[in-house]
Amino acid sequence: MSSLRRSSLTEQAAEAIVELIDGRRLRDGDALPPTSELAEMLDVSVPVIREAIAGLAAIGLLKRQQGRETTVSVPGSSHLAQLLSLRVAGVEIEDERLQQFREIVEVGNAQLAATHRTDDDLIAMQTAVDQMRTVRDSEELHAADVAFHAAVSRATANDLCELTLEALEPVLRRLRRRVWSGWVGTGGSLDSIVEAHVSILDAIRQEDERSAARAMADHLAQARTGLEAPDATRPHFSK
Known part of the structure; x- marks a missing residue:
């Protein structure tokens, strides 16, 4: 996966994470790679990855739990609504x-x-x-x-x-x-x-x-x- 050098790194990181989910065929409940690993893969800082994950969680694509790994989630009708x-x-x-x-x-x-x-x-x-x-x-x-x-x-x-x-x-x-x-x-x-x-x-x-x-x-x-x-x-x- 190529590193990210364009503007709005958070948005670009979010897009790259979605591509990763699709490319690896991750499904509901599957674990996302650790934040540090994603940051290294995309050549961005850990805070950028955290912001990207927060944004994806807000639209229901990821699920975060305190002290646990971030997992893939399937957005429901409430998110689309x-x-x-x-x-x-x-x-x-x-x-x-x-x-x-x-x-x-x-x-x-x-x-x-x-x-x-x-x-x-x-x-x-x-x-x-x-x-x-x-x-x-x-x-x-x-x-x-x-x-x-x-x-x-x-x-x-x-x-x-x-x-x-x-x-x-x-x-x-x-x-x-x-x-x-x-x-x-x-x-x-x-x-x-x-x-x-x-x-x-x-x-x-x-x-x-x-x-x-x-x-x-x-x-x-x-x-x-x-x-x-x-x-x-x-x-x-x-x-």
């Missing part, structure tokens, strides 16, 4: 763009779920739909809605699909509230929302990819209606 939240806040991403991204992710999830779902996945989706039928306020509705879409993402049998939706959830929380208030403000009902989820579930149960994607797109069109409503910021709950 933090990055997404900072990105949304930092550049003031509009709800319209969040909705666009959600449509891309969730329509694809529904299509993939139709060919990979298990009986347990179908049970989880049905349970969420049943919960929607008995909600008493908008918070219970949001919880059931999140549970349904999470079950769809798990049914894809693709970790990246599930990870992405989990990470998006904190960002989408405000969007969901705005969409619901706008939907009710335009005369939309809870029953129509429930039936939209039933349509998605039925298509996934029948292993019909096209119908699942179309049903999810139709449901997210409801969300778009709520998003574009003029009074979409007022809180509502109505069955």
Whole structure:
């Protein structure tokens, strides 16, 4: 491994450590070489390596424990969620763009779920739909809605699909509230929302990819209606 002579040695050291992890095929729980060894390998000081390790630990790629060796870690949805939240806040991403991204992710999830779902996945989706039928306020509705879409993402049998939706959830929380208030403000009902989820579930149960994607797109069109409503910021709950 070549020595580091460019600016921002800490960043360069962090990149080199990531390359080392990849090159040695280190996995979750595997030990990283000692700090002194890394410093010698990269021809930088021990403090630079410590800073690089701290930065990688902050994003969940490494795990440090007092008095123990540093080990490789697999970042979870919480780490990605933090990055997404900072990105949304930092550049003031509009709800319209969040909705666009959600449509891309969730329509694809529904299509993939139709060919990979298990009986347990179908049970989880049905349970969420049943919960929607008995909600008493908008918070219970949001919880059931999140549970349904999470079950769809798990049914894809693709970790990246599930990870992405989990990470998006904190960002989408405000969007969901705005969409619901706008939907009710335009005369939309809870029953129509429930039936939209039933349509998605039925298509996934029948292993019909096209119908699942179309049903999810139709449901997210409801969300778009709520998003574009003029009074979409007022809180509502109505069955």
